[in-house]
Amino acid sequence: MRSLPLTFCAVMAAGTIALPASAALADSKADDSRDEKRSGTVSVSPSRVSPGKEVELRTDACGKGRSARGNSEAFDTEARFEYDGGKELVAVARISDDAAPDEYEVWVTCKDGHGKATGMFTVVHHSRPSPVAPVRAGGGGTAVLAEGAADEGPGTPHTVIGLGLGAVAAVAVAFRTVRRRRPARH
Structure with missing residues (x-):
């Protein structure tokens, strides 16, 4: 009867670690099926952009x-691609002022209908710049963040490590609880 809390904690820890891994595998399989249908790629520069800005x-x-059309849910208007003299077509698109922060897909269709491509970019909202410690003397509130520094956060490796450490802590607490509940033997 006393092993029930320990078993419960172990099952919860295993589930916590296994759930993100299975979700990542399912997501990568979905992406693979989309990749087979594309005949080209679209590169978006910069890949992280604020509303109201332009992307190439x-x-x-x-x-x-010699021409193509591109669109995205985040664009103000349809992008018109033109020949750049090399092997690529180039366009400039403006991100809508009311675009929500999210990942967006770009769809491109060639004028002759023989080629299609997709690409991805991220819309981010930049809040008011704030100083980054240490602030140089006289900088006060006028210091500017490095490009994209405000939006960086923990990535997948940090999440997995955190979940693993959390699971280890849960198991340690469970062991300690079980040991305290045992009656002293004389």
């Missing part, structure tokens, strides 16, 4: 085609 789009999906 490049694609090699149209081969010898």
Whole structure:
């Protein structure tokens, strides 16, 4: 009867560690099926952009085609691709002022209909810049953050490590609780 709390903690720890891994595997399989249908790629520069800013789009999906059209839910208007003299078509698109922070997909269709491509970019909202410690003398509140520094956070490796440490802590607490409940033997 006393092993029930220990068993419960062990099952919870295993579930906590296994759930993110299975979700990541399922997501990668979904991405693979989309990749098979594409005939080219769209590069978006910069890949992280604020509402109201512009991005440059490049694609090699149209081969010898001289024009294409691109769209995204975050764009103000449709992007019109033109030949850049090399192997790619280039366009500039403006991000809508009311675009929500999220990842967005770009769809490109070649004028002749023979090529299609997709790409991804992220819309981020930058709050008012704040100083980064240590602030140089006289900088006060005028210090500016490095580009994208405000939006960086823990990534997947940090999350997995945190979950693992949390599971170890839960098991340690369970062992300690079980040991305290045992009656002293004489």
